[in-house]
Amino acid sequence: MSENTQFLEAVRKEAKPGLWSRGVSLARDGAVALQSRTASEIELRVKVAGRAVAFTVVLYPGDEAWECDCPSPVDPCEHVVAAAISLDKAEKQDAPLEAVADRWSRVVYRFTRVEGGLQLHRVLAHADGTEEPLEDLTGRIAKPQGGVTLQVEQVDLVMERLLERRTRGPLLAEKLDALLRALEPARNVLLDGRPVAVSSEVLPPRAKVEDKGQQWVITITRDPRITEVVSPGVALTAESLVRLGETAMTGAWLQHLPLVRTYSPEQLGELSAKILPELARRMPVDMKSRRLPPLDRDLKPRILLELNQLTQGLSVLPTLVYGAPPSVRIDNGRMVYLRGAVPLRDEAAEQKLLHQLRDELNLVPGRRLTVQGPEMMRFADKLRKFRGDLGGDAAGIVSPDMRLKPSLRVEGGASGAGVPEVRFTLEFEVEGGKGGARTVDAAAVVRAWTEGLGLVPLDGGGWAPLPRAWLDKNGQRVADLLAARQADGRVANHALPELTQLCESLDQPPPPGLDKLAPLVEGFEKLPPPVLPAELNATLRAYQQQGVSWLSFLKGAGLGGILADDMGLGKTLQTICILGPKSLVVCPTSVLPNWVAELQRFRPSLKVCVYHGPGRKLDSTADITLTTYALLRLDAPVLGAPTWEAVVLDEAQAIKNPESQVSRAAFGLKANLRLALSGTPLENRLDELWSLMHFTNPGLLGGRRQFEEKTAQPIADGKPGAAEGLRRRIRPFILRRLKKDVAPELPPRTDSVMHVQLDERERSVYDAVMAATRAEVVALLNEGGSVLKALEALLRLRQAACHSALVPGQHAKTSSKVQTLVDALETAVSEGHKALVFSQWTSLLDLIEPGLKGAGIGFERLDGATANRGEVTSRFQGQDGAPVLLMSLKAGGTGLNLTAADHVFLMDPWWNPAVEAQAADRAHRIGQERPVMVYRLVSQGTVEEKILGLQEKKRALFEAALSEASGAAAITREDLLQLFA
Numbered sequence: 001m002s003e004n005t006q007f008l009e010a011v012r013k014e015a016k017p018g019l020w021s022r023g024v025s026l027a028r029d030g031a032v033a034l035q036s037r038t039a040s041e042i043e044l045r046v047k048v049a050g051r052a053v054a055f056t057v058v059l060y061p062g063d064e065a066w067e068c069d070c071p072s073p074v075d076p077c078e079h080v081v082a083a084a085i086s087l088d089k090a091e092k093q094d095a096p097l098e099a100v101a102d103r104w105s106r107v108v109y110r111f112t113r114v115e116g117g118l119q120l121h122r123v124l125a126h127a128d129g130t131e132e133p134l135e136d137l138t139g140r141i142a143k144p145q146g147g148v149t150l151q152v153e154q155v156d157l158v159m160e161r162l163l164e165r166r167t168r169g170p171l172l173a174e175k176l177d178a179l180l181r182a183l184e185p186a187r188n189v190l191l192d193g194r195p196v197a198v199s200s201e202v203l204p205p206r207a208k209v210e211d212k213g214q215q216w217v218i219t220i221t222r223d224p225r226i227t228e229v230v231s232p233g234v235a236l237t238a239e240s241l242v243r244l245g246e247t248a249m250t251g252a253w254l255q256h257l258p259l260v261r262t263y264s265p266e267q268l269g270e271l272s273a274k275i276l277p278e279l280a281r282r283m284p285v286d287m288k289s290r291r292l293p294p295l296d297r298d299l300k301p302r303i304l305l306e307l308n309q310l311t312q313g314l315s316v317l318p319t320l321v322y323g324a325p326p327s328v329r330i331d332n333g334r335m336v337y338l339r340g341a342v343p344l345r346d347e348a349a350e351q352k353l354l355h356q357l358r359d360e361l362n363l364v365p366g367r368r369l370t371v372q373g374p375e376m377m378r379f380a381d382k383l384r385k386f387r388g389d390l391g392g393d394a395a396g397i398v399s400p401d402m403r404l405k406p407s408l409r410v411e412g413g414a415s416g417a418g419v420p421e422v423r424f425t426l427e428f429e430v431e432g433g434k435g436g437a438r439t440v441d442a443a444a445v446v447r448a449w450t451e452g453l454g455l456v457p458l459d460g461g462g463w464a465p466l467p468r469a470w471l472d473k474n475g476q477r478v479a480d481l482l483a484a485r486q487a488d489g490r491v492a493n494h495a496l497p498e499l500t501q502l503c504e505s506l507d508q509p510p511p512p513g514l515d516k517l518a519p520l521v522e523g524f525e526k527l528p529p530p531v532l533p534a535e536l537n538a539t540l541r542a543y544q545q546q547g548v549s550w551l552s553f554l555k556g557a558g559l560g561g562i563l564a565d566d567m568g569l570g571k572t573l574q575t576i577c578i579l580g581p582k583s584l585v586v587c588p589t590s591v592l593p594n595w596v597a598e599l600q601r602f603r604p605s606l607k608v609c610v611y612h613g614p615g616r617k618l619d620s621t622a623d624i625t626l627t628t629y630a631l632l633r634l635d636a637p638v639l640g641a642p643t644w645e646a647v648v649l650d651e652a653q654a655i656k657n658p659e660s661q662v663s664r665a666a667f668g669l670k671a672n673l674r675l676a677l678s679g680t681p682l683e684n685r686l687d688e689l690w691s692l693m694h695f696t697n698p699g700l701l702g703g704r705r706q707f708e709e710k711t712a713q714p715i716a717d718g719k720p721g722a723a724e725g726l727r728r729r730i731r732p733f734i735l736r737r738l739k740k741d742v743a744p745e746l747p748p749r750t751d752s753v754m755h756v757q758l759d760e761r762e763r764s765v766y767d768a769v770m771a772a773t774r775a776e777v778v779a780l781l782n783e784g785g786s787v788l789k790a791l792e793a794l795l796r797l798r799q800a801a802c803h804s805a806l807v808p809g810q811h812a813k814t815s816s817k818v819q820t821l822v823d824a825l826e827t828a829v830s831e832g833h834k835a836l837v838f839s840q841w842t843s844l845l846d847l848i849e850p851g852l853k854g855a856g857i858g859f860e861r862l863d864g865a866t867a868n869r870g871e872v873t874s875r876f877q878g879q880d881g882a883p884v885l886l887m888s889l890k891a892g893g894t895g896l897n898l899t900a901a902d903h904v905f906l907m908d909p910w911w912n913p914a915v916e917a918q919a920a921d922r923a924h925r926i927g928q929e930r931p932v933m934v935y936r937l938v939s940q941g942t943v944e945e946k947i948l949g950l951q952e953k954k955r956a957l958f959e960a961a962l963s964e965a966s967g968a969a970a971i972t973r974e975d976l977l978q979l980f981a
Contacts, residue, residue: 002088002091003061003062004061004084004087004088004091005088005091005092006061006064007059007061007064007084007087007088008084008085008087008088010064011066011076011080011081011084012081014075014076015076015080015081016074016826016827016830017826017830018822018823018826018855018856019074019076019077019078019081019823019826020078020081022078022081023077023078023079023080023081023082023084023085024081024082024085026046026048026078026079026081026082027081027082027085027086027089030103031046031047031048031082032044032045032046032047032082032083032086032087032097033045033047033054033097033098033099033100033102033103033104033151034096034097034098034099034100035056035099035100040060040062040063041058041059041060042058042059042060042061042087043056043057043058044056044057044058044059044083044086044087044097045057045100045151046068046079046082046083047104047149047151048079050759050760050761051759051760052141052150052152052157052760053152053153053154053156053157054151054152055068055069055070055079056068056069057079057080057083059080059083059084059087061087066080066083066084068080071755071756071757071820072820072823073754073820073823073824073827074823074824074826074827100151101125101127102127103127103149103151104127104149104150104151105124105125105126105127105148105149105150105151106124106125106150106151106188107122107123107124107125107134107137107150107152107153107156107159107188108122108123108124108125108131108188108189108190109121109122109159109183109186109188109189109190110122110123110190110193111189111190111191111192111196111241112191112192113191113192113230114169114170115170116170117170117171117173117176117230117231117232117234118170118171118176118230118231118234119169119170119171120163120171120179121133122134122135122137122159122163124140124148124150125188126148137152137156137157137159137160138160141760153185153186153187154185155182155183155185155186158182159179159182159183162175162178162179162182163179170231171231173231173232173233176231176232176233176234177233177234177243180198180234180241180243181243183198184198184199184200186198189241191230191236191241196236196240196241197239197240197241198240198241199237199239199240199241199242199243201242202242202243202244202245203222203223203225203226203235203237203242203243203244203245204223204244204245204282204283204284205220205221205222205223205244205283206220206221206222206223206283206284206285206286207219207220207279207283207284207285207286208221208285208286208288209276209285209286209287209288209289209292210288210289211288211289211290211291211292212262214264214265215262215263215264215265216262216263216271216289216291216292217260217261217262217263218260218261218262218263218275218279219258219259219260220258220259220260220283221258222235222244222258223235225237225238226242229244233245245282245283263275268292271292272292272293272337272342273328273335273336273337273342274335276292276295276342277295277335277342277343277344277345280295280297280344281344281345293327293337293340293341293342294341294342295341295342295343295344296323296327296341296342296343296344297343297344299322299323299327299341299343299344300322300343300346300349301320301321301322301330301343301345301346301349301350301353302320302321302322302324302353302388302389303318303319303320303321303353303356303357303365303386303388303389304318304319304320304321304326304388304389305317305318305319305383305386305388305389305390306318306319307383307390314370314371314372314376314379314380315368315369315370316361316363316368316369316370316371316379316383317366317367317368317369318357318361318363318364318365318366318367318388319365319366320350320353320354320365322343322345323340323341323343324389325339325340326338326339327339327340327341327342327343328342328343330350330365331365331366332366356386356387357388360382360385360386361379361382361383361386378453380455381453381454381455385454402430402431402432402464402465403430403431403432403464403465403467404428404429404430404431404440404445404456404464404465404466404467405428405429405431405467406426406427406428406442406467406470406474406506407426407427407428407429407439408424408425408426408502408503408506408508409424409425409426410422410423410424410499410503410508410510411423411424412490421490422490422491422496422499423488423490423491424481424485424491424499426442426478426481426482427439427440427441427442428440428441428442428445428467430464440456440464442478442482443482444456445466445471446471446475446478446479446482448466449466449468449471449475450475450479453466454466454468472721473505474502474505476721476725476728477498477501477502477728478502480495480498480702480729481495481498481499481502483699483702484498484699484700492699493557493558493559493697494559494560494697494699494700494733495700496557497732498729527546527549527550527553528549528553529545529549530545530548530549530552530577531552532548532577533577533603535603535604535605536577536602536603537601537602537603537604538573538602540573540574540577541570541742543569543737543742544569544570544573544574547563547565547570547571547574547735547737548574548577548578550735551563551574551575551577551578551675552578554673554675554733555578555646555672555673558672558673559697559732559733560673560674560675560676560695560696560697560733561675561676561696561697561733561734561735562652562675562676562677562678562681562692562693562696562733562734562735563575563675563676563677563678563735564677564678564679564681564734564735564736565679565735565736565737566679566736566737566738566739569737569739569742571650571677571679572594572595572598572650572677573598573602575648575675575677576598576599576602576603577602578646579603579606579623579624579646579648580623580645580646581623581645582623582642582644582645582646583623583624583625583644583645583646583647583648584624584625584627584639584644584646584647584648584669584671585624585625585626585627585647585648585650586627586628586629586632586647586648586649586650586666587626587628587629587649587650587651588628588629588650588651588654589628589629589630591650591651592610592612592626592628595626595650596608596610596626599624606623606624607619607621607622607623607624608622608623608624608625608626609622609624609625609626610626610627611625611626611627611631611635611639612626612627612628612631616631616635618638618639618642627639629654629655629662630662632662632665632666633661633662633665636661636664636665636668639665639669640665640668640669640670642670643670643671643672644669644670644671644672645671645672645673646671646672646673646674646675647669647671647673647674647675648675648676648677649666649675649676649677649695650677651677651678652676652677652678652681652692652695653678653680653681653688653692655676655691655692655695656688656691656692657688657691658687658690658691658694658704663691663695666695667694667695667698674695674696674697675696676692676695676696678692681734681736685712686707686711686712686715686716687704687707687708687712689701689730690704690707690712693730693733696733697733700729700730700733701726701729701730711725711726746928747928747929747930747931747932748931748932749920749931749932749933749934750931750932750933750934751920751934751936752933752934752935752936753935753936753938753948754820754824754935754936754937754938755938755940756816756817756820756937756938756939756940757816757939757940758801758816758939758940758941758942759816761804761812762800762804762812762815762816763941765800765804765807765810766797766800766801766939766942769796769797769800769807770797770800770943773794773796773797777794794943797942797943798908798910798943798944798947799841799844799908800942801817801908801939801942801943801944802815802817802839802841802844802907802908802939803815803817803818803844803847805847806841806843806844806847813850814847814850814851815847816939817907817937817939818847818848818851819851820937821837821848821851821905821907821937822848822851822852822854822855822857824905824935825837825852825855825857825883825884825905826855826857828883828903829857829883829884833883833901833902833903834876834881834883834884834885834900834901834902834903835883835884835885835901835902835903835904835905836884836885836887836898836901836903836904836905836919836923837884837885837886837887837905837907838887838888838889838904838905838906838907838916838919839886839887839888839889839907839908840888840889840890840908840910841888841908842863842864842865842888844907844908845861845863845886845887845888848886848907849861849886852884857883857884858882858883858884859882859883859884859885859886860872860875860876860881860882860884860885860886861885861886861887862885862886862887862888863886863887863888863890864888864890872885873885873898876898876900876901877898877899877900878900881900885898885901887919889919898923899923899928899929901923902923902928902930902931902932902933903923903932903933903935904919904920904923904932904933904934904935905935905937906919906920906934906935906936906937907937908937908944909936909938909944909947909948910947916936920932920934936948
């Protein structure tokens with residue numbers, strides 16, 4: 001058996017049946033041609049219908065290895081199969097495989113010398129040796145002529161865009177430079193009829209500076225490898241065409257090198273400050289002179305500010321310089337030599353500094369500014385932040401020799417009720433400077449810090465620098481404590497953990513009673529073990545015992561909290577363990593029977609009153625009162641009259657809108673303990689978290705407007721420290737565990753992206769839809785139009801990225817994305833896996849079905865029109881059920897248990913990652929025994945890639961606030977504009 005036949009058998013053994021069949025068809029259709037061949041590797045090209053550029057396949061028969069540049073995730077692909085079959089067939093027929101040049105027409109680039117430079121002609125070289133001019137490659141690809149098969153390379157498509165069909169006359173230097181960059185990988189380039197390579201190397205001219213008596217001589221020569229300058233900016237070496245670099249774009253003088261210039265002593269200033277730096281910017285400079293100032297490429301521009309104290313103010317003079325001490329000064333764009341080395345000017349960096357000087361200080365180099373009165377302090381604060389060098393007799397004014405040291409005094413301790421009653425005062429003592437002992441009120445310091453200032457005014461005049469490092473660590477905590485200090489000086493209970501941490505940061509012990517709150521600050525694992533009810537009929541898992549400990553601790557400390565465990569982890573049971581007489585539980589109507597059953601099951605000794613129905617009334621002897629959110633809204637005065645020992649809101653996202661009537665009714669309930677239970681404490685916006693916290697611990701996050709301005713918006717804007725500040729405040733009062741953390745038996749889940757490359761026809765359709773949609777959406781949003789209308793327009797673009805047939809007026813049988821899916825499903829099914837395929841559009845599911853049927857893959861389908869959902873899911877879950885289930889996100893994204901599947905394919909990404917996560921959870925849930933693979937199919941170079949980035953932005957927003965928060969933010973006008981940027 002020959003080497004090629006052995007290689008073919010190796011490919012056959014690895015190939016999937018469907019791919020083998022497609023490879024056989026390609027080989028039979030003559031899609032394979034030989035590109036090149038060596039002793040160890042064979043490079044072939046495989047033409048595929050509907051694609052301009054042939055795929056490149058490299059075979060290594062001796063190693064039984066192969067490569068293909070197609071995007072298929074399946075290995076080997078049909079192109080490798082076709083190449084192996086064609087190679088073996090040619091050997092058996094004792095006929096060499098036809099070469100590319102003998103089979104297909106190819107694009108050839110002919111450069112010719114003309115007066116003024118180079119001219120380029122593009123021709124189509126046919127297999128029979130004839131040529132014809134090529135003006136429009138795109139047109140020839142779209143409409144083949146006379147049975148001619150084109151071999152198009154990626155470089156040909158790039159050149160098509162660069163040439164814009166105009167190839168007559170000598171090429172301008174800039175244009176020629178761009179063309180040569182593009183032609184570096186090309187094989188078919190001729191100069192005056194002779195083959196020539198295009199080099200990526202740049203060979204600029206070089207300069208040498210020498211002493212000659214009292215004069216200086218500059219000699220400019222070209223690289224010795226250059227044999228001829230054939231055009232401005234382009235030269236010929238023995239092997240190839242090379243670019244001469246940016247210096248020679250218009251340099252006809254390069255054809256007359258060497259060039260010699262002599263400079264006299266009177267020209268030293270111009271030579272040092274202008275000519276040499278400009279020369280060094282354009283080409284390498286060999287400095288042989290011993291009398292000229294050296295050239296220092298490492299010198300960077302900087303702003304020097306000269307500050308002088310006046311009787312009633314401050315004088316500032318800015319200068320743009322290089323070096324320290326300055327070696328040159330820049331005056332109105334002109335370089336003035338002062339001393340030392342000469343810099344290589346960086347005009348972009350200079351402009352950046354000038355913009356910074358203008359934007360931050362409203363100053364211009366060379367113009368003196370005088371500030372007086374209150375403005376002097378604000379200006380001095382700006383100087384502290386400005387990244388420039390300060391000089392002059394008043395340089396110390398922005399860093400005076402004073403320091404602020406925090407001084408905390410805490411009074412009080414444990415009360416008779418067991419809850420500490422604490423008062424505190426915080427001042428900052430002024431150390432250093434003149435004027436004796438002085439203090440600054442903490443409110444003034446925090447106010448200056450929150451306003452972004454670096455100084456705070458002192459009583460009696462002057463100002464002191466803020467202790468920024470200490471404030472960056474503790475400033476928000478101090479601000480929260482000041483806000484939580486009541487009129488009589490007492491600190492609200494929910495702020496006591498913050499006061500404990502402030503004491504620790506200042507290395508002073510907390511007052512008696514306050515140390516008992518340490519577990520809320522240092523970690524819940526330090527909580528004392530729970531004391532469970534004697535009559536409890538349940539065995540708690542370890543994480544549930546910790547949850548009961550946390551709830552009991554909050555109850556004893558007079559604090560509220562949010563139990564935010566994942567669904568199915570037993571939030572109800574944990575809560576039942578700490579409920580006692582006179583407790584109120586509010587829940588959705590559908591959950592009311594479950595609470596009755598759970599109380600009867602786990603704590604049957606408790607007397608339960610179900611406040612529901614037409615004849616409802618409160619029972620003062622009941623231990624637990626159960627009611628619904630609807631009745632809380634309707635009967636708010638009745639339920640709000642008693643003072644309950646505990647109030648529990650189950651599925652507490654029901655009060656996520658703080659303006660709703662049910663939320664206001666919940667806020668009005670009186671209770672010693674307030675608990676919220678919710679697996680999704682965040683669904684859309686951060687103010688939902690504010691609403692739940694306002695119920696459990698009123699005042700913890702301040703007022704709603706304050707929370708939006710000081711917390712939510714800074715987090716959305718990515719302000720450093722904002723998210724950590726929120727997490728720090730809520731950490732003691734929220735407990736969230738995920739299935740993956742407390743259910744280790746759950747197998748791993750792996751998420752990955754399958755990148756899909758659109759073919760030329762799909763790209764053309766997509767680009768047309770993009771052009772129309774971008775104009776429509778941008779105009780609509782800029783004019784204040786509806787986001788919903790913009791989403792409707794975006795829908796068309798997303799559909800074009802999935803399948804052209806979803807676009808009105810387009811008729812395509814399949815798409816690159818559907819074919820990628822089918823290939824992946826063939827592999828998965830052949831390996832014994834089951835898969836879920838999700839799409840938002842049933843019309844796309846319709847287009848997927850023929851591909852599955854063609855590949856012989858059985859499937860079920862579930863969407864909004866499916867009447868017998870239970871039968872469909874039961875069949876799929878069965879051992880003999882179909883291996884694939886097609887589902888719409890709306891119908892199948894939530895509430896289903898589909899653990900028979902361990903592969904999930906998401907066909908069309910959207911901005912809300914929670915929707916996709918819920919879909920993936922149909923397979924990745926308790927009961928799943930195999931690792932789960934989740935694939936997102938994303939078309940390259942389309943809006944889908946930006947949607948992935950938007951998903952990360954939305955996910956990061958809530959992970960910033962709550963490390964494992966679920967849900968995503970509502971899409972905004974700015975998000976939509978970014979998708980079309």
